[in-house]
Amino acid sequence: MFTGIVEILGTVSALEELDQTSSGGGGTSLTISDAQDILGDANLGDSISVNGTCLTLTEFDKTSFKVGVAPETLRRTNLGSLKKGSRVNLERAVSATTRMGGHFVQGHVDTIATILSITPDGNALTFRFQPRDPSVLRYIVEKGYVTLDGASLTVTQVQDGPGGWWEVMLIAYTQERVVTAAKKAGDDVNVEVDMVGKYVEKSVAGYFEGKAGGDFAMLEKMVSRIVDERLKSIGK
Known part of the structure; x- marks a missing residue:
């Protein structure tokens, strides 16, 4: 379980395709660096949200860690598009002392959405998204929560029906702390709707x-x- 409050941005430092006999079952192994701020209390087998996808820590040192991404996860998320040097949102699983600053997030991606447009509004940016699976629109409501690449964000507008979409606004503070702000129209994000x-x-x-x-x-x-x-x- 996560909160949707991104702790740090990590960097993909290596990608390795796994064969069918490995623990990844033919998926991909990701090594993520610049992660020292979340590894001080890490243990093998811990859950870490990588762009909103719950993955299991298989190796780590003081500054980097490794996770395996199964083929099914690659099909359902945007992790397959990551390259060496890609930045990713990172969050550790909640603990008994975690403050719930966002909302309850499982790290189970429901669908991928494409950025339709990015519109400046003062020092904020309004992003419009269209989901690959339009059925998720029934769970997205104005002023409700949606998780995009692991970040808990507030929905500002929703358009239901064929070609439906929703919008969120990223203030300047958030733009500096999530990967979405660096994306452009046509890029994809992982989406998890509010399970409530x-x-x-x-x-x-x-x-x-x-x-x-x-x-x-x-x-x-x-x-x-x-x-x-x-x-x-x-x-x-």
């Missing part, structure tokens, strides 16, 4: 399937009643 929305959706669907045999007319009536009561209270 998934649990709510499943709970509500399960409740109405059990109570109404899958008939969502009951839900529609409930929503209509709440709206009517609200309108009446406004009219008083």
